[in-house]
Amino acid sequence: MAWLTAGEGYEITLEDGRVVARRAGGRQLKSLPKALRDDPEVDRLRRLSEWLDRHTASCLAQVDTWMVSSLPVPTELIARVWPDEAWQSALRDMAVVGDDPDEVGFLRDVSADGELRLVDLDGETVRIAPRTVTLPHPVLLPDLEDVRDFAAELGITQRVEQIHRATWTRADDAHRKEATxxxxxxxxxxxxxxxxxxxxxxxxxxxxxxxxxxxxxxxxxxxxxxxxxxxxxxxxxxxxxxxxxxxxxxxxxxxxxxxxxxxxxxxxxxxxxxxxxxxxxxxxx
Structure with missing residues (x-):
């Protein structure tokens, strides 16, 4: 984010969610000067930071909902929100499935023409552009342990817990038919x-x-x-x-x-x- 003029002889910006200041054109100060604490520009930046935090949380919650529900998500929608840093952070490296449910890839990028760029489990970069994709719940992923091992090799870190989400499977003969x-x-x-x-x-x-x-x-x-x-x-x-x-x-x-x-x-x-x-x-x- 660019530096903005505030007060007399100061500039401010957001860094890691907090307002920081410097003398105009000078080095960044260790703390916010008293003269700026009630400055309207500082207040606006603080409110912007709070909104960005809420927006980031909202993006993460929505991607989590898509994943837990395994509902189809329009590829066009992913392409449209990708330029937004909060959406991109939430979506990057999510395991994605297109038309073939057995072909899993990790979302790394979205091209200008709306294609999704994935790294498949063979380590190859592939491009897909189906009408919809799913971000499957891990219990639905075939060969989940292989997917986890490959993700570890790539150093993949997901903002939304998907492939390393704890899962349970029901044994078919473990409960009485009428049990609830x-x-x-x-x-x-x-x-x-x-x-x-x-x-x-x-x-x-x-x-x-x-x-x-x-x-x-x-x-x-x-x-x-x-x-x-x-x-x-x-x-x-x-x-x-x-x-x-x-x-x-x-x-x-x-x-x-x-x-x-x-x-x-x-x-x-x-x-x-x-x-x-x-x-x-x-x-x-």
Whole structure:
């Protein structure tokens, strides 16, 4: 960002999200001079910085939504937002699938004519321009471990957790046909229900009534995974309960009918809540 004139004999700019100053044409100062702290230009830059932070968070959240839902994203849309640094940072190095679901590549660039430039798993740079692409949830990626190994070789770092996202798969014969609840992560004790609810919200999950919840889209079906965390306003100790899934009408879904993405995301939430439990001295972590 360019240096802007502010006050008498000063220039200001944004650096790593904060306002910095220098004497006109001189070296950058270690701190913002008192004379500039209430300057209108400084205030405008601060508000711009706050907006940029919100914009960056919004871009990351949207890309995360595309990935978790594995919904088709118009290639034209990706090309249109790519010049924006916040969008580019969120999208760069995401694993992308075009018309062939078995052909995975990492998004490195977008050409001026709207083609996506990917590095495939053979290390080759390829260009694709399908009408839509998907940023698949990792549980849907074929040969996920190979994808992770190749990403490590390339030194790929993703702003949105995709290929290194923790995943769970459901064993076909692990549950009774009529079962609707998993208790693998039940019984995690917390000093208070408030602390458990606070952990849920800090992890990005919604707390509704006595449950921590997350919406999941799997194969075109929208549902919700929920973990019991205790009665609202309960002031005593609390513990995590069972994990279950419900459809849009609130009906419980049998475990054998839960899709792979919904299963993985629900188990991920339950495990993350359970990980914050109180560990008694001499107990198992």
């Amino acid at each position: 609840e998993v208790r693998d992560y039940a019984g995690g004790k917390f000093a208070s229900r408030f602390g458990l609810a606070a952990r849920a919200t800090s992890l990005g999950y919604r707390v509704s009534g006595g449950y921590a919840t997350c919406k999941v889209r799997d194969g075109g079906r929208v549902g919700e995974a929920s973990v019991w965390i205790g009665e609202p306003y309960w002031e005593g100790e609390s513990e995590t309960g069972g994990l279950s899934w419900h459809d849009e009408d609130g009906r419980a879904i049998r475990l054998t009918e839960v899709g792979p993405v919904a299963w993985s995301e629900g188990m991920r939430m339950a495990a993350a809540l359970y990980a914050g439990r109180t560990i008694e001295e001499g107990g198992n972590a």
